[in-house]
Amino acid sequence: INQLKNILTDVKDDISGENLTGYFQREIDNTTAHCAQETVALRPDLAPEDMAISLRYLVLQAELALIQDHVGSTNTPWREQIKNYVHLAEKITDLIKARVDHATKLLNESHNDELTTKDETIQALETEKQQHLQQLNNLKPFISCLETAATSELHRSELELQLHKALLGVCENFPNSENLRELVYLIHEAFHETSGNTAGPDTEAAANPSAKGKPAFxxxxxxxxxxxxxxxxxxxxxxxxxxxxxxxxxxxxxxxxxxxxxxxxxxxxxxxxxxxxxxxxxxxxxxxxxxxxxxxxxxxxxxxxxxxxxxxxxxxxxxxxxxxxxxxxxxxxxxxxxxxxxxxxxxxxxxxxxxxxxxxxxxxxxxxxxxxxxxxxxxxxxxxxxxx
Incomplete structure (x- = not known):
């Protein structure tokens, strides 16, 4: 009698679907227990293993919902059978798009940061280039002065004036060059003081006799x-x-x-x-x-x-x-x-x-x-x- 009762109970559970629903519920609980995330929901930023757990959870839920909705039914329409999986497919499609958008956003942010860094580097190099060009232009009078001194027959005072201007241009290449500029002026004044002491009136008169008796200016x-x-x-x-x-x-x-x-x-x-x-x-x-x-x-x-x-x-x-x-x-x-x-x-x-x-x-x-x-x-x- 007890054996017959057990057989009848199993047949009753099979007919009512309680065995199958119990199986799916146990599998759902087991899947949830293995989830290492805060939620088992499907997200685009999940790792492959965590995403597999989320997918299995959704599939088991779809099968359980199908059984619970059609208990004892022998001819369940196909559309009803596949309905929950259609919803699952839509979620997976949205997930794929979200993953693509997420990857695109990361790439754009990384690319924009790289472009910004390159633009800043280019701007710094351009500024440095302009500074070097300005320094080069400030050196040109000095080079021209040296070339003139080697090839022309200008008077020493004229050469010294060119050199004085060239040295002042070189001073522009250095910040806080007040002391250097002052030294250049002192050299300039010392040259003319020395020239004035070495070339007196008698020397000028001897060099140019016709200048006697005429005003110097x-x-x-x-x-x-x-x-x-x-x-x-x-x-x-x-x-x-x-x-x-x-x-x-x-x-x-x-x-x-x-x-x-x-x-x-x-x-x-x-x-x-x-x-x-x-x-x-x-x-x-x-x-x-x-x-x-x-x-x-x-x-x-x-x-x-x-x-x-x-x-x-x-x-x-x-x-x-x-x-x-x-x-x-x-x-x-x-x-x-x-x-x-x-x-x-x-x-x-x-x-x-x-x-x-x-x-x-x-x-x-x-x-x-x-x-x-x-x-x-x-x-x-x-x-x-x-x-x-």
Missing amino acids: AQSQNIEILNNIIDQQSTTIKSLKQQIAALENQQERDTLNATVETLDSVIQQGSDCIDSIKQELQFEPNSAVSDEKANAVIEKFIEESAEMVEKIHMLSNQNKQLMLENDEMRKALEASTDTDQPLVAGLKLKLESQKEELIALQKSFHDLEQRYLSLYEEKSGSNAPPLL
């Missing part, structure tokens, strides 16, 4: 040149003062104003010196003035002007340093994560404005120096030594 021409220099410099300094007044940084404005006031004082002293010598000598446009007194005026003005030009170069270097500090501050602001804050945006605008003002100021100083040099070049033939 045309007085009216030299006075006019000196006055033109003073007028040009006064106009430029007035323009510089207007530009400095437009600067926003009070400390920079005070520093530049002090330097410009010093230059203005030097020019005023030169103007007063010319007026004084004109009164002492009772200057008339067509009269002659003694070489000794006029040369003394010119020498004094040249020395003061040399100091002024040196200060111009020092101020130019100071402007370059300020521009460098502005660039460094700008890079620091661009690297900040709070770039959308109004304060940061305001600082960036202020830095851009200050950079433009410094560039304009530096250009004005450069124009002043160029006009000053061109006026002195018009004095070729006078006793005043050439001044750069």
Whole structure:
């Protein structure tokens, strides 16, 4: 009787499908137990072994759902049998697309990072190339001077002037070259002081007897040149003062104003010196003035002007340093994560404005120096030594 009961129970379970559903449920639990992830759900970033566990879980669930929906049915339609697998196929298709999109995203991010790095490298190389070209251009006058010295018959003073200009160009290749530039000026002045001591009036008279009794320079021409220099410099300094007044940084404005006031004082002293010598000598446009007194005026003005030009170069270097500090501050602001804050945006605008003002100021100083040099070049033939 007990055996018959067991047989009847097994037949009943087979007919009801409880044995089969129990089997699938046990397999589902076993599959879930072997899952090492937080969830057994199918994801595109899974490793092959974890993905196999997720696929088996979905297949077992599909079979269990089919059996539970059609218990005792002998003729289950095919569409009903395959329905759960259609859903599984759709999930697998979406998974494949997601994996492709995920791989594409990773490749694009890696490629973009690589392109960004290459662009930064190219930009750095381009900047370095421009710097090298600028340095090469600064060396060309020096090379030309050496070639001229070897092939031409220029006077020593003319060769020294070319060398002086070339050395000043070489100074531009090095940052913070104020000491080197000052040394170049000292060499330039020492050369002319030595030349003036070795070639006295008696030597010049012996070399050129016809020059006796003639003034060494045309007085009216030299006075006019000196006055033109003073007028040009006064106009430029007035323009510089207007530009400095437009600067926003009070400390920079005070520093530049002090330097410009010093230059203005030097020019005023030169103007007063010319007026004084004109009164002492009772200057008339067509009269002659003694070489000794006029040369003394010119020498004094040249020395003061040399100091002024040196200060111009020092101020130019100071402007370059300020521009460098502005660039460094700008890079620091661009690297900040709070770039959308109004304060940061305001600082960036202020830095851009200050950079433009410094560039304009530096250009004005450069124009002043160029006009000053061109006026002195018009004095070729006078006793005043050439001044750069």
